[in-house]
Amino acid sequence: xxxxxxxxxxxxxxxxxxxxxxxxxxxxxxxxxxxxxxxxxxxxxxxxxxxxxxxxxxxxxxxxxxxxxxxxxxxxxxxxxxxxxxxxxxxxxxxxxxxxxxxxxxxxxxxxxxxxxxxxxxxxxxxxxxxxxxxxxxxxxxxxxxxxxxxxxxxxxxxxxxxxxxxxxxxxxxxxxxxxxxxxxxxxxxxxxxxxxxxxxxxxxxxxxxxxxxxxxxxxxxxxxxxxxxxxxxxxxxxxxxxxxxxxxxxxxxxxxxxxxxxxxxxxxxxxxxxxxxxxxxxxxxxxxxxxxxxxxxxxxxxxxxxxxxxxxxxxxxxxxxxxxxxxxxxxxxxxxxxxxxxxxxxxxxxxxxxxxxxx
Ligand code: DAH
Numbered sequence: 001x002x003x004x005x006x007x008x009x010x011x012x013x014x015x016x017x018x019x020x021x022x023x024x025x026x027x028x029x030x031x032x033x034x035x036x037x038x039x040x041x042x043x044x045x046x047x048x049x050x051x052x053x054x055x056x057x058x059x060x061x062x063x064x065x066x067x068x069x070x071x072x073x074x075x076x077x078x079x080x081x082x083x084x085x086x087x088x089x090x091x092x093x094x095x096x097x098x099x100x101x102x103x104x105x106x107x108x109x110x111x112x113x114x115x116x117x118x119x120x121x122x123x124x125x126x127x128x129x130x131x132x133x134x135x136x137x138x139x140x141x142x143x144x145x146x147x148x149x150x151x152x153x154x155x156x157x158x159x160x161x162x163x164x165x166x167x168x169x170x171x172x173x174x175x176x177x178x179x180x181x182x183x184x185x186x187x188x189x190x191x192x193x194x195x196x197x198x199x200x201x202x203x204x205x206x207x208x209x210x211x212x213x214x215x216x217x218x219x220x221x222x223x224x225x226x227x228x229x230x231x232x233x234x235x236x237x238x239x240x241x242x243x244x245x246x247x248x249x250x251x252x253x254x255x256x257x258x259x260x261x262x263x264x265x266x267x268x269x270x271x272x273x274x275x276x277x278x279x280x281x282x283x284x285x286x287x288x289x290x291x292x293x294x295x296x297x298x299x300x301x302x303x304x305x306x307x308x309x310x311x312x313x314x315x316x317x318x319x320x321x322x323x324x325x326x327x328x329x330x331x332x333x334x335x336x337x338x339x340x341x342x343x344x345x346x347x348x349x350x351x352x353x354x355x356x357x358x359x360x
Contacts, residue, residue, distance in 0.1 A: 107345025132180035140179035173201035177217035185301035214317035221310030246279040259291025288315035
């Protein structure tokens with residue numbers, strides 16, 4: 001057997017014995033790589049006589065082809081064996097439940113959803129969002145809103161007071177979002193068009209009252225603002241919010257110290273087998289208080305009541321959330337029960353827009 005023949009048969013048996021693709025690659029490099037045995041033989045051709053080169057060249061190239069062929073065949077075998085081994089070791093239980101995609105996990109609380117919905121609606125009408133602190137002064141929560149000292153309307157607010165300070169003044173947890181009206185008027189020149197959604201507090205707890213709840217205040221101050229504007233805004237809001245074409249509203253005379261005249265607003269509805277429909281029916285549900293801002297309030301907030309006038313309203317966010325989404329007990333909104341939230345909550349990426357739908 002010539003040297004070339006024995007080299008070839010050695011390489012072929014190495015190929016056949018290679019246990020995996022890495023070992024096979026090592027055999028390939030030792031035979032055909034830059035410093036491989038066959039490459040070394042090919043490099044000797046240059047020094048041969050033309051006749052020798054003809055016979056030796058052909059023989060070496062045959063050996064090279066044979067090695068390449070064997071490498072390809074063995075690679076296929078090893079690949080198939082590796083795949084078989086993987087398939088045998090990895091198992092997939094197709095009966096397992098699917099895991100939620102990250103964007104599907106978690107739910108937006110109905111209150112946050114309603115908060116976003118109403119902000120979207122009023123933003124579309126040109127309202128900015130104003131904010132104020134939960135801890136307020138007596139002055140902003142009551143006095144500048146035309147609740148005189150000792151007036152019984154103060155007592156109706158079941159206020160959480162902090163301990164009196166040395167000068168006898170007391171801080172409190174705001175009982176309504178109306179003090180944000182005061183802050184806005186003191187900080188901003190008319191025309192003013194703001195809503196103030198926020199947390200509010202009163203000492204009260206039953207199926208329809210929680211010590212902490214939410215309100216959204218609205219305030220418009222300009223030279224010619226009047227009740228007609230207010231009615232239109234509230235009407236458009238209710239249609240957009242309850243996502244209906246028609247809504248009937250009833251404006252009843254009422255009393256608030258900070259508005260004159262003051263009104264309460266009911267919307268018409270029909271309750272039927274746990275369902276509620278708006279714009280029809282015999283029931284009237286109260287949803288908000290409103291009125292023309294009292295001249296005393298304007299004056300207390302450095303706005304000239306002889307030049308400017310305006311209107312305001314205050315609405316319970318919890319209440320309209322319950323009405324829209326069929327939540328029976330107010331306290332459920334505050335319990336933090338994940339099972340409840342999974343049922344009543346909203347998908348994180350379904351952001352309410354007027355164009356795309358508020359709640360779909
Ligand atoms: N602040 C009132 C309350 O909590 C609600 C309210 C009524 C706000 C009339 C207003 C308004 O701005 O004009 O009971």
